[in-house]
Amino acid sequence: MQWLPPYFGHVTAFCIESHPAKCIILAGPSLFDGNDTARINGSESDEYEKFDKGLMQYGCAHYRRRCRIRAPCCNEIFDCRHCHNESKNSIKIDTPTRHELPRHELQQVICTLCGTEQEVRQVCINCGVCMGKYFCEVCKLFDDDVSKQQYHCHACGICRIGGRENFFHCSKCGCCYSKVLKNSHACVEGAMHHDCPICFEYLFESRNDVSVLPCGHTIHEKCLREMKEHCQFACPLCSKSVCDMSKAWERLDAELATLSNSFDDKMVRILCNDCGAVSEVQFHLIAHKCHNCKSYNTRQI
Numbered sequence: 001m002q003w004l005p006p007y008f009g010h011v012t013a014f015c016i017e018s019h020p021a022k023c024i025i026l027a028g029p030s031l032f033d034g035n036d037t038a039r040i041n042g043s044e045s046d047e048y049e050k051f052d053k054g055l056m057q058y059g060c061a062h063y064r065r066r067c068r069i070r071a072p073c074c075n076e077i078f079d080c081r082h083c084h085n086e087s088k089n090s091i092k093i094d095t096p097t098r099h100e101l102p103r104h105e106l107q108q109v110i111c112t113l114c115g116t117e118q119e120v121r122q123v124c125i126n127c128g129v130c131m132g133k134y135f136c137e138v139c140k141l142f143d144d145d146v147s148k149q150q151y152h153c154h155a156c157g158i159c160r161i162g163g164r165e166n167f168f169h170c171s172k173c174g175c176c177y178s179k180v181l182k183n184s185h186a187c188v189e190g191a192m193h194h195d196c197p198i199c200f201e202y203l204f205e206s207r208n209d210v211s212v213l214p215c216g217h218t219i220h221e222k223c224l225r226e227m228k229e230h231c232q233f234a235c236p237l238c239s240k241s242v243c244d245m246s247k248a249w250e251r252l253d254a255e256l257a258t259l260s261n262s263f264d265d266k267m268v269r270i271l272c273n274d275c276g277a278v279s280e281v282q283f284h285l286i287a288h289k290c291h292n293c294k295s296y297n298t299r300q301i
Helices: 045-052 081-088 221-229 246-257
Strands: 016-019 023-025 067-070 108-111 117-119 134-136 141-143 151-153 158-160 167-170 175-178 210-212 218-220 267-272 278-282 298-300
Touching (some): 210 221
Antiparallel strands (some): 023 134, 134 141, 210 218, 267 298
16 A cells, blocks of 8 residues: 655755855956956956956856866866866776865866966966856865855855855754744754765765755755655654655545454554654554654554
8 A cells, every 4th residue: 555645845955065165256357366466457348358258158067167177186187176076086997096186285277268277366367367257265166157146154164055145054953054944944963964865975065955854854855856756755864754744644544444453452562753752552554653643654662
């Protein structure tokens, strides 16, 4: 017998850029990063054209940007650190030589337009082009696509996307959550500082959307959808229901009422995964109902 809940429940997702950073967003050529001693006169159209040349025309699958990086670990050139890690830390590479790029140690970037290699900076010292409209000085993150609304959270120590005004930092959970959850989420110590319980990717540095479950645990949004597709509606970590299951329990009540139970004289003790209550109920081959919260998400003890 299979049953489905009336809906899968509301989850709030967010995505992060896995880069600790101090952020600079240039709206035009009149702003420079702290390493520059001169300023471009924004009123000169030729200087503005040079500054903005190639905007959104270069980059890789991860970022639109006008520079490449020289990996300090292997001295090879890549479009970004994710491109490096996909190439150098895959199952196709011999285990002893697998490695990831130490992002804080990045020192050299190469301008895509003129090919000049230089120390990490936002504006090319040779051709004057802005190599990334969004620039993180500490993490060396460049990105021309500022529609992501990147911002830096000092408490997290990383840059996130989605707009600072839409998130708040929970000190106990150790990460930024959507403001929708500000007064309603269950705090779990270091909730984001562990692997996804389904795919085992480290959530704090994941670039995929993350959902916060009612119990406070976190999981990739795509992994949560896969659970739904396989009729799994309990948190993989604590077994609490991931959404409102009351309608499903009512349907199960009706289903069980039509079935005869040949174990009416047998009593068992159960633990409710949802409310934590211990009950003594009649044994049934199909399911046991919690006397406290009426949930069928229980286990025999």
